[in-house]
Amino acid sequence: MPILVMKFGGTSVATLDRIRRATKRVGVEVAKGYDVIVIVSAMSGKTNELVNWVGETSPLYDAREYDAVVSSGENVTAGLMALTLQEMDVPARSWQGWQVPVQTTAAHASARIEAIPTDNLLGKFDEGMRVAVVAGFQGVSSEGRITTLGRGGSDTTAVAFAAAFNAERCDIYTDVDGIYTTDPRIADKARKLDRIAFEEMLELASLGAKVLQTRSVELAMRYKVRLRVLSSFEEQSDEAGTLVCDEEDVMENRPVSGIAYSRDEAKMTLVSVADRPGIAAAIFGPLAEASVNVDMIIQNIADDGRTDMTFSCPTDQVLRAETALNAAKDRGELNFRGLVADTDVAKISAVGIGMRSQSGVAAKMFETLSNEGINIKVIATSEIKISVLVDRKYMELAVQSLHDAFELEKLG
């Protein structure tokens, strides 16, 4: 029988009632003839409670014990959903990560899945099991210790199972009903997309549209897993939600698919650094060592052998960045006159695979912002994305005007 993977997030299994509701959705797919692998998160709030206990017990905790503790929430949900399925006369059982086993690296608290042997589950499907309820977010290292995949890791578990079992589709049930052209809380013309390409979803996920864990989208792209995001709180048809799929399967011909934003981006400028070969390495080496996530980088035109270097990073990493750069200066590895941090900015991005083939997208973006009197502070582009930093007070206006300019209300 064809296999379907269904994943339910924490809000979808927050209470016994919600577990029952989610289970009914599983029953619908079983009735269609699928063997189903369900991936469950912990009941919402449970993981946070456990994480807090660990932090209170040991601020610099042993990540192996962290994993042993916080993985327990998923085990509870998996067992409860298996029982609910049995109550509906659907043959089902729960599987913890080590039982499958979900083999991962030993990088505790942020492990990566290395392999998912299929024998155990396929054997049970052959014996008549119709649903395997698997505890998401967790696995087991080669040393036999429990690992977790990092927050949002259950998405990745789901996609990895879909890839390993060659599932027909991987349905991610969550508390939103799909991927939108932008955040509906900011632009009421936002439209739900029927389809979105993996590459676009990756840019949106990493830009702060936190519907799917980035890693899960990468994995889906690599293994060509058809990924669907849909709401567990609405009646669903086969066409519900948003399908994240291959570029070729996105029928519409659109230059831009979505406008993303991030308000937690800061702009930092190193004033008057020597413009010499190796200067970029001298700056960004120490930042990387200090685990600063540098996003956009621009270098001004050199003047008298000196230049300004501007980059962006998350607001909460500004202090760390300053410390690292000043230390490099003190060590004589780097020379600059000043370091200016502007934490009052926002990043706005237009994302779309259509940019590859259609020109004029950047020009239209800059013109639109200019018409609204919004000054662009930094620009960065990739093949399918154009990002700009603007003053934070213009964030909503920028999103709305770009959404209008690219006529995104006509999508979906």
Add this chain to the structure above:
Amino acid sequence: MPILVMKFGGTSVATLDRIRRATKRVGVEVAKGYDVIVIVSAMSGKTNELVNWVGETSPLYDAREYDAVVSSGENVTAGLMALTLQEMDVPARSWQGWQVPVQTTAAHASARIEAIPTDNLLGKFDEGMRVAVVAGFQGVSSEGRITTLGRGGSDTTAVAFAAAFNAERCDIYTDVDGIYTTDPRIADKARKLDRIAFEEMLELASLGAKVLQTRSVELAMRYKVRLRVLSSFEEQSDEAGTLVCDEEDVMENRPVSGIAYSRDEAKMTLVSVADRPGIAAAIFGPLAEASVNVDMIIQNIADDGRTDMTFSCPTDQVLRAETALNAAKDRGELNFRGLVADTDVAKISAVGIGMRSQSGVAAKMFETLSNEGINIKVIATSEIKISVLVDRKYMELAVQSLHDAFELEKLG
């Protein structure tokens, strides 16, 4: 290094603060030079919450899923205590049942431990680990599924580890400070015993002194594990609590060590049954099939080939007993004139290994009750126990007067 097993019950690890307090006790033993195996229960209330969720989800639940769900509480405590130990600079790690592995039968929800291989833990002790924190109450079946040992099972886990690792002692930390000559809530002259024999403890445990799971005492007796019961809420010396040990190690020469009682015992009488060979089997066969726990049995003197048969069983099994006996009558396998249930009784027992060598204990017990005007309804005796059923209203009086008569206030 010598190995010590320490077990902390749910109330001893109910909060992070209490876990810290329990962990300090562990630290004291580590400082003395012991390698320590700690067995932990779930934080109090957690297991009940999980059990209730399972019951609400599926009244006739699959015990394998029940085990997968309810075992998670112990995993949390084990990880948190390992972290607390690490904060105290004690090398420690947590172990879940399947990691040790604690091999059990597949009788889910009431599994029995079959083996505890010592290689994994001993290897880590050799590498410098000083404390292994093991999740109690759980194990793994030969099919790789999680099992649990039944309520109170962490006591059994502790004793089984003490036996497997040939531990110097197994300390059970709980919310009482030892085993008493009787319930201090009923008799204020009750005294804590310094030592008690395994056989005595077994009788007391099964009679309702619910400090230790019966199975754990059986195991300790079989493997000669020195078992100590003490409070986790008091400063402890090496002599604290009560040592449960071999008969030879109980120095005192006392006929009676404790007075136990149970208020949940009912007396049932089959009136006028035929006094023929096989009649006992005809009565107690159906009761056993209906899982009625028959305790005391007495048969009156036959008169004209007919007799009355009286037995006792837990109050909440009376209905089941009546149904089973009436069904046997309907099938023609049993004939009796009437069936009388008296649920207004209590069982009082005097327990002591000294009874084996000292006569007159029964006579003194009956005389004492008679002097108080308490009528004895049923008597049953074993080698080290005399039990009587009396009207429940006399329960406290009976316990107190027997405690006085055997001068138990002089013990401890």
